[in-house]
Structure formats: C-alpha cells, structure tokens
Amino acid sequence: MKADKRFTLYRIGISVGIALLIGYIIVFIASVPSTDIAFMKKMKEAFDSANEAYKYFLTGALVRWRFTGAAFNQSGFIQWINEAVPIIITGLAVSMVFTAKQFNIGAEGQMFLGAAVATAVAIYFPGIPFISTLLVILTAMAVGAGFASIPGFMKAKLKASEMVTSLMLNYVAFFMGLFIIKTFLRDTEAGSLVSLEFQQQTMLPLLNERYRWHIGIFIALGMTVLVWFIMKKTTWGYKVKLIGDNIKFAEYSGINSSKMVFQVQVAAGAVAGSAGIIELLGYHGRFLWLYSPGYGWDGIIIATLARNNPLFVPLAALFLSYIRVGAKIMGRYTNIAPEIVAILQAVIILLVTAEAFLAKWKQRSINKEATQSETNDTPVQVGEVR
Amino acid sequence: MADNCILEMKNIWKIYPNGVVANKDMNLKVNKGEIHALLGENGAGKSTLMKILFGIEQPTKGEIIYEGRQVDISSPHKAIEYGIGMVHQHFMLVPSLTVAENIILGMEPKKGLSIDIDQAYRFVQEQSDLFGLPVPSKEKVKDISVGMKQRVEIIKTLVRGANLIILDEPTAVLTPQETVDLFNALKNLTEKGKTIIFITHKLNEVKEIADRITVTRRGRVVGTADVKDISEIEMSKMMVGRDVDIRIEKEPAQSGEKLMEINDLEFTRTDGVKSLKGISFSLREGEILGVAGVEGNGQTELVQIITGIIPREKGRIKLNQVELPKITDPGFCRDAGLSHIPSDRMERGVAADSTIAENIISDRFKKVPFSKNGVIKWKEVYGFGEEMIKEFDIRTDSARTEIKMLSGGNIQKVVVAREFTAHSKITIADQPTRGIDVAAADFIRRRLVKERENNLGVLLVSADLTELLEVADRIIVLFKGEIVAHFKEVKQINETVLGEYMLGIKRMSSEEMGDL
Numbered sequence A: 001m002k003a004d005k006r007f008t009l010y011r012i013g014i015s016v017g018i019a020l021l022i023g024y025i026i027v028f029i030a031s032v033p034s035t036d037i038a039f040m041k042k043m044k045e046a047f048d049s050a051n052e053a054y055k056y057f058l059t060g061a062l063v064r065w066r067f068t069g070a071a072f073n074q075s076g077f078i079q080w081i082n083e084a085v086p087i088i089i090t091g092l093a094v095s096m097v098f099t100a101k102q103f104n105i106g107a108e109g110q111m112f113l114g115a116a117v118a119t120a121v122a123i124y125f126p127g128i129p130f131i132s133t134l135l136v137i138l139t140a141m142a143v144g145a146g147f148a149s150i151p152g153f154m155k156a157k158l159k160a161s162e163m164v165t166s167l168m169l170n171y172v173a174f175f176m177g178l179f180i181i182k183t184f185l186r187d188t189e190a191g192s193l194v195s196l197e198f199q200q201q202t203m204l205p206l207l208n209e210r211y212r213w214h215i216g217i218f219i220a221l222g223m224t225v226l227v228w229f230i231m232k233k234t235t236w237g238y239k240v241k242l243i244g245d246n247i248k249f250a251e252y253s254g255i256n257s258s259k260m261v262f263q264v265q266v267a268a269g270a271v272a273g274s275a276g277i278i279e280l281l282g283y284h285g286r287f288l289w290l291y292s293p294g295y296g297w298d299g300i301i302i303a304t305l306a307r308n309n310p311l312f313v314p315l316a317a318l319f320l321s322y323i324r325v326g327a328k329i330m331g332r333y334t335n336i337a338p339e340i341v342a343i344l345q346a347v348i349i350l351l352v353t354a355e356a357f358l359a360k361w362k363q364r365s366i367n368k369e370a371t372q373s374e375t376n377d378t379p380v381q382v383g384e385v386r
Numbered sequence B: 001m002a003d004n005c006i007l008e009m010k011n012i013w014k015i016y017p018n019g020v021v022a023n024k025d026m027n028l029k030v031n032k033g034e035i036h037a038l039l040g041e042n043g044a045g046k047s048t049l050m051k052i053l054f055g056i057e058q059p060t061k062g063e064i065i066y067e068g069r070q071v072d073i074s075s076p077h078k079a080i081e082y083g084i085g086m087v088h089q090h091f092m093l094v095p096s097l098t099v100a101e102n103i104i105l106g107m108e109p110k111k112g113l114s115i116d117i118d119q120a121y122r123f124v125q126e127q128s129d130l131f132g133l134p135v136p137s138k139e140k141v142k143d144i145s146v147g148m149k150q151r152v153e154i155i156k157t158l159v160r161g162a163n164l165i166i167l168d169e170p171t172a173v174l175t176p177q178e179t180v181d182l183f184n185a186l187k188n189l190t191e192k193g194k195t196i197i198f199i200t201h202k203l204n205e206v207k208e209i210a211d212r213i214t215v216t217r218r219g220r221v222v223g224t225a226d227v228k229d230i231s232e233i234e235m236s237k238m239m240v241g242r243d244v245d246i247r248i249e250k251e252p253a254q255s256g257e258k259l260m261e262i263n264d265l266e267f268t269r270t271d272g273v274k275s276l277k278g279i280s281f282s283l284r285e286g287e288i289l290g291v292a293g294v295e296g297n298g299q300t301e302l303v304q305i306i307t308g309i310i311p312r313e314k315g316r317i318k319l320n321q322v323e324l325p326k327i328t329d330p331g332f333c334r335d336a337g338l339s340h341i342p343s344d345r346m347e348r349g350v351a352a353d354s355t356i357a358e359n360i361i362s363d364r365f366k367k368v369p370f371s372k373n374g375v376i377k378w379k380e381v382y383g384f385g386e387e388m389i390k391e392f393d394i395r396t397d398s399a400r401t402e403i404k405m406l407s408g409g410n411i412q413k414v415v416v417a418r419e420f421t422a423h424s425k426i427t428i429a430d431q432p433t434r435g436i437d438v439a440a441a442d443f444i445r446r447r448l449v450k451e452r453e454n455n456l457g458v459l460l461v462s463a464d465l466t467e468l469l470e471v472a473d474r475i476i477v478l479f480k481g482e483i484v485a486h487f488k489e490v491k492q493i494n495e496t497v498l499g500e501y502m503l504g505i506k507r508m509s510s511e512e513m514g515d516l
C-alpha cells in the first residue's frame, strides 16, 4: 500500500521532469541559428539561448531579470494567482464527477453559459457590495447546475452516455452564450463584441489595483475546502465515492444509484458554472469572450493530476498556471512561442495516466516490500515426506 | 526416475502487482504419464503456479524445465506449442456455437475461404473416439451440461496436441456422477501416454485418482509423496498445517414462525429460457434451508429476485410479513430485514478501492453512530471497523486497508461481517464459502449456524454438497427452474442421493416433498 502511494507521487514528479526535458530539447532545437557558422559555435549559441529561454520560463512568473540582478516580479506573481482561480474551480467540478466515474466533460459549457447569463445580473442588478456579487455568482451556479442536469437526466433515465451528451452540449452552451451577449447585453459603443460593463459595486474587491489582484483566489480556496468537506466528510460524498468505486455494490447496499449519478453531475455543474463569472467579476468587468476560454478542459487535466482529490486541485492548478505564465513571459523576451506549454501539458498527462509507465519499476518496489514483510511471516515447514 | 521426468518447475516466485506473494520458492516435479495432484487450500497458490506454467502469468523468479529443456513460456500460445494444455476453473467456450465449432475454433479446416464444416465434424468425431471421450458434436454449447462442457475443454486441449494437461479444480462444478465419468476419462488418457496435473483441495479425490501429490500451503510447497504411501489424515495435516476437525456440532432445528414466503415465482431470462417455473417455499425462524442444484438451474435468478436485484415476472414474496412490491430494489429488501452474501464478492459484495471500514458501513452509514446530520463520523466508522476485524478475524493490520489488498478469504469475511451485523432476520447466503481457505470457510459456516441458533433464518445456496449436508436443516433441490426434491431430514441422505436429483435422474412427487 505504501509503495502504491509513493509510486503515484514519483510518477507525477518524473512525468513533470520528463516533460520539462522534452520542452528544453524543443527550445534548444528552435534556438539553433540558421546562419552559416561552425557547428560547434552553432551548438554553443543554441545552448546559451535555450538556457536563457528556460530561465524565463521556469522563473519568469516570480522573478524580474534586470542587468543589475533579479527582483520580485509582482505582475507575474499576480497573473499567476489570478489565472489559477477559474481552473481551480473547474478542476473541483471535474474531480467530483470523475470520483463518481461519470465522464461528464461539460464543465466548459457550464462555465461559459453560466458566465453569459450571470452577466445580465451583473449589468442590471443594482450594485450592492457583497449582495449583488453573491447574487451574480449564484445565478451562474444555477445556470451551470441546470445545464448539467440535461446529461445527468439523460444518463439517469435513458442511460445515454454522459460523455457524448455533455460533449455535444458544450457547443450548444457556447452558441447560446454568445447569442445572449450579442442580442441582449452587447455594448454597441465598443469596437468589438463585448457586453456592457458590470456595476462597479458588484465587482470583486481588489488586493492590488495596479495589476488587478482580486479576491477570486480566496473564493476558489474556500470552494476547495467546501468541496473537500462534502466529498470526504458527508454521507453524500461517501455515496458518490461508492458509486464510482463499484456501482453494483452501491446498489446492492441500498443506494439509489441513478439519483446519485444525477445529483453529482448537477452539483458539479453548479461549481463549474461559477468559474467563468468569477474571473469576469474580478478582472475584466464585462463579458468579452469570443471563443470559449478552455477552463473546462483545463479542469480535466487538473482533476487528473490531482487524482480527483479536492485538496490537491489547487496545487495542480497553480502548477499549470505557473508554467503558462512562465511561457508567456518567455515568449515576450525570446522568440520561443508560448504554445510550447501545450506540448508539456500533453506529455505530462500522457505519462501520468499511462498505467504501464514505470510499472516495471513499481513492481520491483512492490516485490521488495512484499519479500521484506515475508521474512516476518512465520515460515511454513518445508520438507520431503517419506 | 529422473529420465522419466517431463516437467520441473524450480524455485518459482510470484508476486502480484497488489503485493500478494502467491508463490514462494515453489518446486514441482511431474513424471511422464502420471496423474499428479496439486493439493492445497484455497489461496495456497495452486492456480497461480499453473497459470505460470501455461504462460498466463509470468514468474517473478524461477525456471521451468520441460522435456529436458529450459523453456520460457511467455504466453498460452507458447505453452500450446510446447504441448501444454489447461482447462480452467471457469470454462472458456462460446455458448452460441456448437461443440465441434468450439473445439476447432482458431484451427478450422478450410474449403476455399469458408470453413469446411463437414470435415470439422468428422475430425471432432475421430478425435473424441480416439481418446474415448464422446461428445455431442452438433449441439450448441449453451445446451449441454457442465460435465459435458468440461469434456469439450479437455478435447480442445488434446486436438491442439497437448501432452501435459492441467485441470484446475475440475470437480468443483461437477455432481458426484459426473466426477466418476471424469476420473474414468482421465485414467484413459494416462494410458494413452498423457500426463495430467490435477488441482484440488479434496482429499478423497486425491486418494482415488492420483499417483503422486505435491502439497502446497500459503504459497509454499510442503512436500511431495506417492499417494499410496500417505493417508488422508497426513495429507490434511500437511495441507492445513494443523489438525482439523471440520465437523460442526449443532442441535436439531427449532423452527418457528414463517420469515419468508415465496409463492409461485416465475422468471424468463433475456435469452428466452424460463429459469424459474413457479417456485414456492417458505423459510422459518431458526432454520437453515439449503438449496442444491447444478449451477444454472435457477439459483442465481431466485437469489437476485428475493434480494431485489432483478424484478420478478410473476409470483409473490413476503419478507417478515412485508409484501415485496413488483418493482423493488435492494434497499427495500434490506429495510424489510434481509441480509445478502452475494455469490460473486468482487462483482457485488465489495468496493475494491475502498477501505475495509467503508465497505462494512455501506448499508448503515446513515444511521447513528456512523453519521449525524449527513456528516460521517469517521472515528466511529473506523472504530467499528477495528472491532469487526477482531470479531471476524480479518487478517490485516488496519481497518484502513483497501479491500483489493486482502486475500479472497479475508474479503469474504468483510462481506460476512457487514451482513451478519446488520441485525436482519433473514440471511440469503449465496455460495458463501466458494474459493476461500478452509479456516475462513469453517468460520463462516459456524456463523451461519449461530444465526440459526439466534432464531434467525438462513437460505443457503451452495454448490458444495458437503457443506449443504453439514450445515442445512432442510434441503430443496432445483432442476431446470423447478423444485424436484425436498429433504426434511438431512442426516438420512448423502451426496450421491442429492446428485441424482440435481441431474434430473430422479424426481419427487409433491406428496413425497410434503410441506415446503
């Protein structure tokens, strides 16, 4: 058992290491100058500029590099924290449905539509600090929950695969959201397709005006504790886990599985529904997405990395947003495209979820543990009869 | 002697991915042309050792020498090439194909692009004559008996050129009559020069058929001997490691009020077979009612209907005076006072990735003291789990251990711990001791008897006739969805008598059966 847990940790660590190494190799290859110079010189230059790029990539979110030395990068730090907020929330939502082994991948749509509908409240409801903010967030959650109930209902009643329905509904949510903004909430004075501005008093309080550090991170962490409590400490969370572990066993024990399958998807939909609007309330002050920002998909990556444990979700989200901010800063100072992060993400997920990766090594450590405990075992009499 | 040796497995270790050490430095030597019994309790590692020999599992350490050569058996395909065949505990036949089609599967005689079906039938006929194993080659596998299916499996290995045949607990699924047939067939095969490894945990079978035995215990080989030199008592000591007294003492039943009444129950499977044809009986306080029958004669459906897993087609069920609604669920049955030990513990009886304590509270987590206002009190839960570990002798270091880390016998004890502490008046025990070690099985049987002494009712469905005869107070026999026999005095019958009714050779009239 110990070997099992330890191994999971190693595997995540090694996956991240390998991904970073692959990233480095790509950066290195991209840095080889095309000028007509000696090979060794080319290598040397590529090596120098790859190191330089990786320095920005790995430290850029926290350190501002000047000629005089290094300084704390306040803007990078705030960007890092702010970007983690929506993906912590979607990560929590996805970890809930994944715990029940329901492969509902509708978080993206729930998040988008929730934000679009709640935008109406944020624009038109009188700005009363806290009250109107809460109302906006609750609206988004209700929309997310309502939208999530569609695949939930279809799964529970019709046994329609929630994976397919939730995936398709993401498109429905996206176009419905855009339609709402375009037809009812559009700021016609603005040059692009954006909504009217939110009520000033409805916006989230800021910790730092200049870089717009908002209190979203505390909301996300509060939700983490709440989801953790619900999943690990309540009878409801226990039922969800049992259903995910063995649904036949849950039914045999007297649990109404189709009701639970429905409930967990709706509850997760409520959580996911709030992810987008919190960012709008904290940072942008209006709805401005012309394409889906992808937080729902990030939620899947994060839940996978966090092994569906709510307490690990913020760690995974902070890791993801750290390398993303680092990549953007690298992109600003070098000519390496920040999209390299997508490659790293893919490699990490691939390795973390590939059961066979390092399995030999795992078996060896299990063998060792098993043979060690073996010596404590009372030996059986061995010998030839007659 | 040495030149006569066909197979030698040397210092075999097998550690499974979950950390279970199934084989610890095992050695096995088999002579050509003999029937070699591999004897050991459930969980001793017999199947594992044979799966290694057949290439299904790879050994962690150790070597195999077959016909004088060191071999590396990386897959069943390789094993077949070497001439090793295996008949598994669970048959691997295609039910919708005929016997002959199953036998030639993967090695079909071709006529152009299509299978030459006539030649296939001829071929199967030839082979079955050659080895003295007659089979109904044109019948569909789903329509033939268990004993016949096993014979088909044996021919399958023979036509693929097997010289060494492994049979994993072949008699576990057979009636006494079918066992006799199987033994004759096996003796016949050794006369034709085949070598047989025969896995079992039944001592009388070893005496009857084997030439030599290798006894295993908890992953180790305890010893090898000629069967004629060793008594059953000695064998059992080697197998269990201590003297065993498996007789359970019990007083005659004091049956009271009716706890469960089943009336005219009918059920039709999705494949159209009517598996229950109007079954009626009742279970009373303070008795264990045994249900005997060859697997697939309606027992599964009967249990699943009573426990609310599948809906019945027709008939009435009364549990503790509560009429079961037509559309029901296991939760309703539990509330009506029913406990259920399911036949397949991994499929339905436990959640493998959850802890022991989590598994034990699955039916009562809403009740005091395990939760309050919807919040689980984990301290109470784990406290109770530790208590259960002690009371039910579950071998582990903590109630936080995940089920998948336990052995079969200990997993079954977790199931039993939950079901026996649910304070239900009725327990449906479906194959409660299948595939677990002698000590755990004995423990569970004694608990069943204790239930009855506490004036509760037990319905015991079992393929183990010895168990039924020992534990049950009354026995009914199911054959093709009907009750064909009812024994009120279990002491006066034996396995052979039961077997005749199970096979449909005999059948009681309703007067003979009396009040069910």
Ligand SMILES: Nc1ncnc2c1ncn2[C@@H]1O[C@H](COP(=O)(O)OP(=O)(O)O)[C@@H](O)[C@H]1O
Binding pocket: B016, B017, B018, B020, B021, B022, B040, B041, B042, B043, B044, B045, B046, B047, B048, B049, B406, B407, B408
């Ligand atoms: N595939 C497997 N994975 C993990 N453990 C296993 C597996 N198969 C068997 N075991 C465990 O190995 C031990 C020996 O099992 P097995 O070889 O089936 O014993 P036997 O056939 O003698 O009853 C048992 O404790 C069993 O739970």
Ligand SMILES: [Mg+2]
Binding pocket: B043, B046, B047, B048, B089, B168, B169
């Ligand atoms: Mg076995």
